[in-house]
Amino acid sequence: MNKHNQMVTRRTFLKTAMVGATLALSRNPPFLQAREEYDLAVISGEPVAATKKALEAIGGISHFVKKGQRVILKPNMSFTRTPEFGATTHPLVVATVAQGCMNAGAQQVLVLDHTLHRPELCLERTGIRDACKNIPGVHVLTLQERKFFQEIKIPQGKALERVEVMKEILDSSTILINIPVAKSHSATGVSMGIKGLMGLIWDRESFHSRYNMNQALADLASVIKPQLTILDATRALTSGGPGGPGTVTKPNLVIAGIDPVAVDSYGVSIVPWYGQNFKGRQVEHLLITHQRGLGKIDIDQLKIFKEKV
């Protein structure tokens, strides 16, 4: 529970620009170090090359992952769909990030999700387990049991007061990297980084049935803060999401950024969803998250590094 107090503290301190004192207490908030020049890296190309370049452009993976640290990657592997359905993160994007983390000296990389479909099939069909099989130190796991989750409070929660999240992400020395796939979602418009956080919690069902989902997602984003979000838009499931089948287009993009709202917002802009062009502001859960001060939503105000590889 302490951790959240710290987080709040950090946020308060942030606003008053009294950064120095908190740095020692909380985990390294990378965006305070302001070493990278760009808010977003948007790289066009094949999955591996684009991912590598995106990591490099956002400041290099070693900027986020220090020696001996444990890294948690959160791809979307919730559905028993093969990569071409666009419902799950591309296995090569995940493997490239995992390899990068290990190269940067990570103690180990856990690739985690709480899947909707049967976990063994998700691991198999999405190709993510296979892609990471030969990288030493990388473990692809699904956590489907309540014992692996722990309840935390959401101090600023509007819809949610508390939520059970994977214990692993509560360890303040652990780095969390979110690797969502760009897809449509029948309830939230799109499902990218912020929506992908739902793969880290225990009770996914009640988000749909009990709460205002868009508010609840913003609540979740206020307590789970990935150090880095890498949006896999090598394919985009522009209708029929989140599970597919639906229309799959190929933007061939990998978008990396520290600000989760900015990454998602950019993701909204790259392709038409359900045949229609939208801006990040038009996605309710992104707008709410932005309004809570959790990230920038207007992409024309962002510094974006674009390149084709």
Added chain:
Amino acid sequence: MRTVIQALSLLFFSILFFLATYELPDWLPADIYLRLDPLLGMNAVFAAREVINRALWSLVTIGATLVIGRFFCAYVCPMGVSIDFLELLFFRKKKRSGLKWELHLRRVKYYLLIIFIVAALIGLSVVFLMDPMSLLTRFYTFFIYPLVITLVNFILDLLRPLFIALGWTNLSYLHYFQSVYYMSAITLLIFGGIIFLNRLVSRFWCRYLCPLGAFLSLLSPLGLFKRRVSEECNECLKCQKSCPMGAIPEDPRATHLPECIQCRTCAKVCPQNAITFPASLSSIGGEYSTINFSRRGFLYSLAGGVGVGFLATQTPFTLRQSKFQLIRPPGAIPETEFLRTCIRCGECMKSCLTNTLQPCLWESGFSGLWTPKMDLRLAPCDQNCNVCGKVCPTQAIRSVSLDEKTHAKVGTAILRKEMCLVWAQNKLCLICDEICPYNAIVFRPVEGFRRPFVIASKCNGCGFCEQRCPVKGESAIVVVPDGEIRLKKGSFITEAKRLQLEFKPDPGDDKYILEESGFKMEDRKGEEKVSPTEKPQPKKPKGFL
């Protein structure tokens, strides 16, 4: 020696049992013990009135018994092993005097055998009630398997701190899916009863009740190996007392051949080393190699068989067979044949990846006891798994490819509008649509709200919607048997095509969302067009502002 073989047999049986799960390799016959059981095979063939390929494996057992004798009971039968081992555990030191009605009781198994065979000829194989292989597999499925999972998970939980400390990551997060079944308790009671009968006399079940033992004993007197007692015998009767089958009569030099399972316990205990089991083609015949049952008993059991067969098939349930809300596994052959062929071993329910397959109690009467049904509220049928057919020893569930299995429609989802959150309460819920693997659920504007509809021709009854429906209690969308495809032969794909069904992950029926959002799109030919009569409420796809 025998104990070792027995232990290996039980181990092999258990390993095959636990291997019967997704993703079972095609070459591995996990159901081999059930295939080798001639009684199950024979009865299924009689009842189904056709040759079942997998049942032909049991000819191996028949052949071996003809050549060797009734060795199966002492060395192979996993039920026999369980009885022997549990007997050691519980009843070794108990004093058991023989039963008074020994001779009469011995006949019971033959009467039962006749009853089962006649019943199968009449039309329903009820041998599943007492066949040891079926019984034990069932006991494993409904009791041992869930118990083992619980124990393993318990141990994993205990050791978890250690795994974490040692940095064994995979073990630190290891947890096995806990399957649960109806009828675990009943199955345990039956098995417990069989074990408890040993309190009265050793191998009570094998001596008096087991119909498979009865069948094998009919073949056994022809076998090569027979007990022989030499002149050294001093009639101490130790062998007689130690024989687990009671196969040694008053005169210890003689042997009830049909009862002898060649366990060689007698040879082991004989102080004179007077007992051997040489191979010989020697005489069959004499008072000890015949099966002693009365003509009256024979006639009674014939009548009993006719009675059981008749009762089992002629109940009101029979007439209403197809009128029940019973969802059978995909690939199950037509209901009448299914009931005749299924041996109720529970192997399909064990192997089921999602645990949706559950045993029937009385849903379709006595004839449906322990047959598999899909409990789709509990779990859906995973569309990437076809293991239930693979492990079915009599192919009551056909072993078909994944693509074929997808087209083996088990039923159709129907929406109960009075319960549906959207229809009844105007709530925004679309979980059924979201989870459906075939886009068989679409939303159309009705009375100003987008409301779900099922496209029956795209629904194969997988049950994801029924399981996920957030309504408490019974689901607002349920799969009913209507439209199920049950084929004994031929391709499910062809049949589904003929019926103009399509179970493809086919994109594109978000067109109503598109229309609502004002996005122009071409009309798709052949599909019904619903023009919103009232203006659709959400102007944009859900989640967009």
